[in-house]
Amino acid sequence: MLVNNKDLLVPASRKGYAVGAFNINNLEALLAVSEAAVEEKSPIIVAVTPSAIKYAGLAYLSEIVKTAAKSVPVPMSLHLDHGEDFETVSKCVGAGFTSVMIDGSFLKFDENVALTKRVVDMAHPKGVAVEAELGRLAGVEEKTVEEKEAVLTDPDAAKEFVKKTGVDALAVAVGTSHGAYKFKAEPKLDFERLRQIREKVSVPLVLHGASSVPQWIIEKAVKYGAELAGAKGIPEEHIKKAISFGIAKINIDTDLRLAFTATVREVLAKSPKEFDPRKILGPAKEAMKEVVKGKMRLFGSSGKA
Numbered sequence: 001m002l003v004n005n006k007d008l009l010v011p012a013s014r015k016g017y018a019v020g021a022f023n024i025n026n027l028e029a030l031l032a033v034s035e036a037a038v039e040e041k042s043p044i045i046v047a048v049t050p051s052a053i054k055y056a057g058l059a060y061l062s063e064i065v066k067t068a069a070k071s072v073p074v075p076m077s078l079h080l081d082h083g084e085d086f087e088t089v090s091k092c093v094g095a096g097f098t099s100v101m102i103d104g105s106f107l108k109f110d111e112n113v114a115l116t117k118r119v120v121d122m123a124h125p126k127g128v129a130v131e132a133e134l135g136r137l138a139g140v141e142e143k144t145v146e147e148k149e150a151v152l153t154d155p156d157a158a159k160e161f162v163k164k165t166g167v168d169a170l171a172v173a174v175g176t177s178h179g180a181y182k183f184k185a186e187p188k189l190d191f192e193r194l195r196q197i198r199e200k201v202s203v204p205l206v207l208h209g210a211s212s213v214p215q216w217i218i219e220k221a222v223k224y225g226a227e228l229a230g231a232k233g234i235p236e237e238h239i240k241k242a243i244s245f246g247i248a249k250i251n252i253d254t255d256l257r258l259a260f261t262a263t264v265r266e267v268l269a270k271s272p273k274e275f276d277p278r279k280i281l282g283p284a285k286e287a288m289k290e291v292v293k294g295k296m297r298l299f300g301s302s303g304k305a
């Protein structure tokens with residue numbers, strides 16, 4: 001069934017587990033995440049970025065996700081991830097998204113407040129939940145600029161931001177980053193900052209850039225020809241700790257991409273005569289599904305649907 005993020009995140013936040021938001025841009029990824037949700041009896045957020053929309057088309061993506069939501073016995077939301085402007089967000093609301101993120105993290109505080117408030121005023125009367133971001137993750141972000149320096153979220157600013165905007169969920173920067181190369185040295189998250197934000201902000205908190213970049217997947221991909229030296233993510237214990245410190249939504253994209261790529265490489269290497277896309281993408285879908293199921297168990301959302 002199709003629900004919005006508020007329906008999923010308020011109970012998660014209250015009961016101390018997190019709901020995974022998994023990025024999809026094709027049918028295989030959608031099948032992987034929705035089958036995982038059914039098998040784990042877990043609520044799920046299906047996340048679509050503006051660049052996924054550019055790749056596959058808004059109508060195609062929104063319709064396949066709505067079809068999935070109708071077909072599964074677990075609550076599923078259709079969420080815009082990193083919406084970059086009011087127009088994109090409005091189009092997604094028009095296409096039936098139940099949740100949207102407006103990412104004004106590049107803007108000055110007051111401008112971020114104004115843009116986010118404008119989105120909230122448009123989305124809430126339609127029953128659409130809104131996520132915003134305060135602070136900035138280091139590393140590369142979808143489309144926009146390359147953010148070299150992280151700006152960690154200030155707890156007092158977060159409190160003021162939520163109060164002024166009326167957002168339903170807040171993405172915070174506490175040391176994670178997008179992509180497969182999150183840390184040069186040891187992984188480090190600012191848990192004290194997260195604790196302070198949790199104290200001051202009552203809406204569910206969101207952790208972006210949360211892929212763990214499992215070394216077994218990297219090894220498999222490299223074994224079959226990938227070049228991924230230095231890839232490193234957030235250790236699973238850090239994720240667990242972040243949930244215990246109040247994170248209720250966790251965004252995962254990179255780990256699905258890695259599982260997909262490693263498996264496609266393996267199949268092609270092992271079966272050089274194969275040219276049926278289903279025989280290549282089917283195993284890749286299964287690999288993504290296993291990753292998602294593992295996340296649902298780690299996040300504590302398994303059995304919560």
Ligand code: PGH
Pocket residue numbers: 023081082177178179180207208209210211212251252253254255
């Ligand atoms: C994410 C995904 N999507 O919005 O934040 O992060 O690159 O760590 O999967 P990863």
Ligand code: CA
Pocket residue numbers: 103104105106133136137141
């Ligand atoms: Ca951002």
Ligand code: ZN
Pocket residue numbers: 082178208209251
């Ligand atoms: Zn993100």
